[in-house]
Amino acid sequence: MNSITLSVGIDLARRSNHMAVIATAPGGCLAPAKGFSFPHDEEGFRALQERIQCLRGSDSLQGVAIVMEPTSGAWRDVAAFFNPLGASVFFVRTDVVSAVRKTQSRFAKTDRIDAAALASMPWTFPGRLVPVLSDEGRLRKLRELSAQRFRLVEECTRWKNRLLAHLESVWRPLVIQLPQGVSLSQSLLLFWEKFPHPQDFMEYGAKRFHRWFEQHAHGSLSPNVEETILACAQKAAAFRFRLGAVETEREIARQLVPHTRKMTQLFERESPSSRPGSRRPAGTSPNATSSMKSPASGRWSASPSPPPSCPSDALRM
Numbered sequence: 001m002n003s004i005t006l007s008v009g010i011d012l013a014r015r016s017n018h019m020a021v022i023a024t025a026p027g028g029c030l031a032p033a034k035g036f037s038f039p040h041d042e043e044g045f046r047a048l049q050e051r052i053q054c055l056r057g058s059d060s061l062q063g064v065a066i067v068m069e070p071t072s073g074a075w076r077d078v079a080a081f082f083n084p085l086g087a088s089v090f091f092v093r094t095d096v097v098s099a100v101r102k103t104q105s106r107f108a109k110t111d112r113i114d115a116a117a118l119a120s121m122p123w124t125f126p127g128r129l130v131p132v133l134s135d136e137g138r139l140r141k142l143r144e145l146s147a148q149r150f151r152l153v154e155e156c157t158r159w160k161n162r163l164l165a166h167l168e169s170v171w172r173p174l175v176i177q178l179p180q181g182v183s184l185s186q187s188l189l190l191f192w193e194k195f196p197h198p199q200d201f202m203e204y205g206a207k208r209f210h211r212w213f214e215q216h217a218h219g220s221l222s223p224n225v226e227e228t229i230l231a232c233a234q235k236a237a238a239f240r241f242r243l244g245a246v247e248t249e250r251e252i253a254r255q256l257v258p259h260t261r262k263m264t265q266l267f268e269r270e271s272p273s274s275r276p277g278s279r280r281p282a283g284t285s286p287n288a289t290s291s292m293k294s295p296a297s298g299r300w301s302a303s304p305s306p307p308p309s310c311p312s313d314a315l316r317m
Contacts, residue, residue, distance in 0.1 A: 009118030196253030
């Protein structure tokens with residue numbers, strides 16, 4: 001920051017005037033001592049520009065640093081105004097400004113104190129300054145899209161966790177037999193949507209389910225998954241019926257499953273692995289997450305025998 005000869009710290013406000021403090025050296029603030037308040041419009045920005053030019057005795061803003069916190073979206077307008085004029089625009093994280101204020105023995109928090117702390121940053125903590133680039137428009141768009149996707153991923157994860165917690169209770173005999181990740185695959189989500197409760201499956205019947213399975217599995221689920229469902233559904237249905245919470249559990253699943261399935265479909269369409277020409281990770285196959293694991297071989301197999309933990313007479317439906 002050797003090229004910086006004058007620093008302007010701006011404490012941005014969302015609905016009131018901004019506060020600016022101008023400094024030429026660490027701790028050396030220029031007049032006025034109470035700071036300079038200006039509105040968030042062109043007249044206010046012009047007034048700050050003229051004050052800077054008057055103090056420097058030059059029309060050029062080369063060597064001037066504009067330092068501020070990323071408050072709301074106000075900092076973008078300040079950057080868009082001063083960047084083309086030759087000033088170097090930076091923003092600093094809020095927690096960093098708070099730490100700087102405390103190191104300067106200013107535990108009180110006012111607009112002027114924050115602005116003064118920002119004005120001293122080019123000399124006290126230059127490594128904490130984040131430059132605002134001239135092509136901020138493209139970076140801003142990418143930043144907004146990344147933040148939006150991050151929020152959507154978090155929301156999708158929350159819905160998946162809620163649904164999985166529900167399934168582990170209601171469909172526990174079946175869920176514990178499925179490999180990790182298969183329970184919320186698209187094929188199984190379609191199954192949970194069709195049969196939100198084990199009692200719905202029992203009422204549907206084994207023969208009708210066999211036809212439904214052949215129609216909707218589309219080769220993504222191996223035959224032993226059908227056998228596992230048949231073997232475990234009766235056990236789960238009998239237990240849930242004894243607990244007497246069939247209707248409540250059914251309604252909860254009817255709320256969770258469709259929303260989770262839609263969000264999962266959205267992210268699968270947007271993920272690179274689902275696009276044409278994309279490469280699948282080595283060692284995986286389209287059906288690898290939809291098969292059952294054979295304890296004997298340790299590999300995914302299509303063994304038609306039901307799991308030992310489920311009664312074999314459950315196949316007689």
